[in-house]
Amino acid sequence: METILAVVIGALYATGIYMMLRRSLVKLIIGLGLLSNGANLLIFTVGRLTRARAPFIPEGAETLTPPYADPLPQALILTAIVISFGVLGFAVVLFHRAYQTVGTDDLDEMKATDT
């Protein structure tokens, strides 16, 4: 399972970066989305995958008996998903406004503020 996820993460990063290297605003934002999803999956995988071992303390016991599925990476991902959702939502609106103001979605045309 780890191998499959590792490949998936790699593919997400690769496509994300490829998309970001294109000149179109739309592809840029798709790239950003893929990148943040790749990072989320990475946290999930690196936090160890444990199958069918819920982190419940059995009755009468004081602590968990390993192996159990670590809930913390999932809590991290949940937070990260919410944040990246908000940020991406903002980015979509920003890029749309930029498209309206500048009149093009070609990043090469947006060099007025560069040096």
Place this chain on the structure above:
Amino acid sequence: MLLVLPILIPLVTAVAALLAWRWRRVQRWMSVLGATALLFVALRLLTSVWRDGIQAVQMGSWPAPFGITVVADLFSAIMVALAGVMGFAVAIYSLSSMDAERESFGYYPLLHILLMGVCGAFLTGDMFNLYVWFEVMLMASFVLLVLGGERAQMEGAIKYVTLNLMSSALFLAAVGILYGMAGTLNMADLAEKLKNVHHPGLVTTLSMLFLIAFGIKAAVFPLFFWLPASYHTPPVAVSAIFAGLLTKVGVYALIRVFTLLFVHDVGYTHRLILVVAGLTMITGVLGAVAQNEFRRILSFHIVSQIGYMIMGLGLFTPLALAGSIFYIIHHIIVKTNLFLVSGVVHRLCGTYELKKLGGLYQVYPGLAILFMIPALSLAGLPPLSGFWAKLTLVQAGLEIQQYEIVAVALAVGMLTLFSMIKIWTEAFWKPSTLNPQSSDNRRRVLSLLFPIVLLALLTVAIGLVAQPFFALAERAADQLINPEAYIRAVLAGTS
């Protein structure tokens, strides 16, 4: 309780200002009130940490490695105090410099959310929490940057947003791997656990991920291109607070992780940081030399000055770190002040282009002097604050025979002086080509000048009475280089 207030006060201010959405006047005074309260609390925190040592609070009363820790050592407290000073200066400056349209679209709530994110990042003791505060700060800065919706702002914002999101994704991935490796995200706990990780190579790789993620935020070479492309586009009050605080959060995070967590292979990681520091100084200052617009020159100088701050980290001796911290104190005050002066110049002449400016010394000699103080301080001329900051770093470099970086630092100081003199001759000295309008009423200009005078006095004070500030920096550096006290303060009562 004192520890949480620097986060709570801006939050309450922002929420209160949001509730007063329709009443711009109310929002303005709330903003000033909130910023004053933040300044007061931040100074209280600084004195209390100075007196009683490192303080830590566990949120939700979960014991240390499990709950979220808020911790203030001297370095954090200094940064929070600086954020308080900047927040106060910019809140006052905004009163008469911000236009009605931006004010009615939530400028003041955003300013305080930005301050909350910055203070949160300085005070947290948890890696993932640091990520969250970064995002809070970034989100507010995104909106502040595009508020107004001018074409240049949009173009600058695309680069700013893209590169910062990229850096956030890298940071998040690094945090994930860190957790997978050490099983904790509490910084103090991490410092202990990382010593026992069996793959030093893996730790080094991870530290490089953090270096890149924070390097983008701190705008070091070669990751700084978003900064000069975006910092000169928003209104000057926004530029000033960005210039003063945002990149410094990146520098803070770099110093924090590379003194607390990644000190296992100093010969490699800190050597690399030193090289990056040198290149950052050179490219930044050369970029500034090529510019002819007031705020673009200043933006490039932010980059070159970041190099000095990182240089102290790269040298990694107590004196060098003290130099870095002193440099950050000096830089935040001076750089914000220069941006504020550029705003007054723009108000008086209607342009930032040096070619079109001129003759300001003749009409406003007072303003010229107010520009000269931070400008010469930035270049490092005695007896101003920049001189002592540079002197400390150079001394630290000589002490451990790193002559190359010292040479670079001195040469870059020279070129900085050249840039500042260029602004001086073009904007203030050369014969006037356009008539400055003096139609503005006095009170408005006064509230613009008040923060500038305040920050200029602070610069002079740090220059003339450098000893207490240096003692502060030295003790903060001592806490950084010997992190045992920090670790004990956080983990006290758990192990």
